[in-house]
Amino acid sequence: MIEKERFVPIRIQKNHALLKRIPKNHPKRPDIESDQTRRLAGYKGEQAIDFYLSKLPEKEFLIFHDLRLSNGRYFFQIDTLLISASFALVLEVKNYGGTLFFDPDFNQLIQTNNKGETKGYPNPIEQASQQSAELKKWFQKPNFAIPVEFLIIISKPSTILKTAPGYSKMLQKVQHAQFLLRSIEKIKVSYKNEAMTPKDLKKITRMIIKEHIPETVDILKYYGIPPDDIQTGVICKVCSSYPMKRHFGIWYCTKCQSKDKDAHVHALKDLFLLNKNSPLTNQEICRFLHLPSGDIAKKLLTSMQLPYSGSKKGRVYFPPPGYQQIKELE
Structure with missing residues (x-):
């Protein structure tokens, strides 16, 4: 059951409004367009997993999209969170194409596109692992002890995944979207005992919805655009x-x-x-x-x-x- 739906992220909406209202030759326009292209690709990747999530048993999983929670001073964000009576699953979705090399030595992700150009990113495995750790801490507030797993979902089926020899175990946490349901079934086998009652699940749902804090940003200040530049x-x-x-x-x-x-x-x-x-x-x-x-x-x-x-x-x-x-x- 979807408890928190997926909507167009607020940053994408703000960028969209900004691009409509600055001149075509504005010096900041290329930066905004580049950022918007990247964010739209990420959102498209997140939408790509909805087809597979729709096939999950409705009464078995609670689904929360685009969460932003806090353990105090800092926020942590989760693309999609699944909660069952036995475990919670954090899904970090990436819409990268080409070839992805997960470098264990420098703990980063290196993308090579179809033109042979390379680009480095933070290791999404490390990122999702930290999100899971923060979620475990968050669950401790209402005194819930539920196992938390994570998966990195690559939304493009044509994307090639690689890592260094001897580190193939690293990629067990990385799956193409079409294998998501199979991966969830494997996780279910590991957690047969229920950690939460139906009453607990209702309580945690209310808490998540209540404590979700939408992102806020002064978009003009972020890009350094004077208000007078807005048409x-x-x-x-x-x-x-x-x-x-x-x-x-x-x-x-x-x-x-x-x-x-x-x-x-x-x-x-x-x-x-x-x-x-x-x-x-x-x-x-x-x-x-x-x-x-x-x-x-x-x-x-x-x-x-x-x-x-x-x-x-x-x-x-x-x-x-x-x-x-x-x-x-x-």
Whole structure:
């Protein structure tokens, strides 16, 4: 049973909003595009295992995607976590292609692509091992003693896996996605005794959901982009030009003449994603949407039923609940 669904990661959403609203020739654009390409590939790899996870017995496993938990000062992230009554399984998903060499001497992963170019990465086995250790510590808070295993899942079936002679045992923790179910069955054989009751499983599910902390980042500060570099206005979803004009309750594109009643919804989402995780004033929203008056902005915000606090000039607006929980980029 899926207890926490997989959604487009917030960093991907923020990058997407940023790329829509900086000039094509912006000096930071290549860095953002490179980062976005890497993150999208990783997300695609994570999605690739969902087909296999859907074949697991629904009543036997609890599935949590994209977790971010803490044991105190630092956070640890898990791509996918499976919990059964007998064991927990951390899945670290990699969408690397070409040939992967797991170097035991320098404890790193070396990728050689189809062009013969090489690139080094931290050893994902070490990474997943640390995540598992942190999860074990986290389980100790509610006093649960459950075995924790981990697997590195390579989402591309064509990827070649290699390591140094005598270290083949290292790759037992690394599997192509199509062998995931077989690997889970092998782990099940090792843990036949139940470590958690149905009541324990319900309790741990509530704790995981409650203590999951979504990633937050000031995306403009991260890339060093001044707020004045952001291009404001409502974007036309037909021709991507902006700003659209608002006439008689309708957004109108002066370039392609298309009309849209709710185009401001997407613009406001961009604004919340690019904002510093702070509430927005009517004036800030009015300026971003290029509205002629605060009264029009207030009507739009009221129609969207945005959460708010304060009154009159002191009122500030918050993003709608779950606005970041999307399956695909818009």
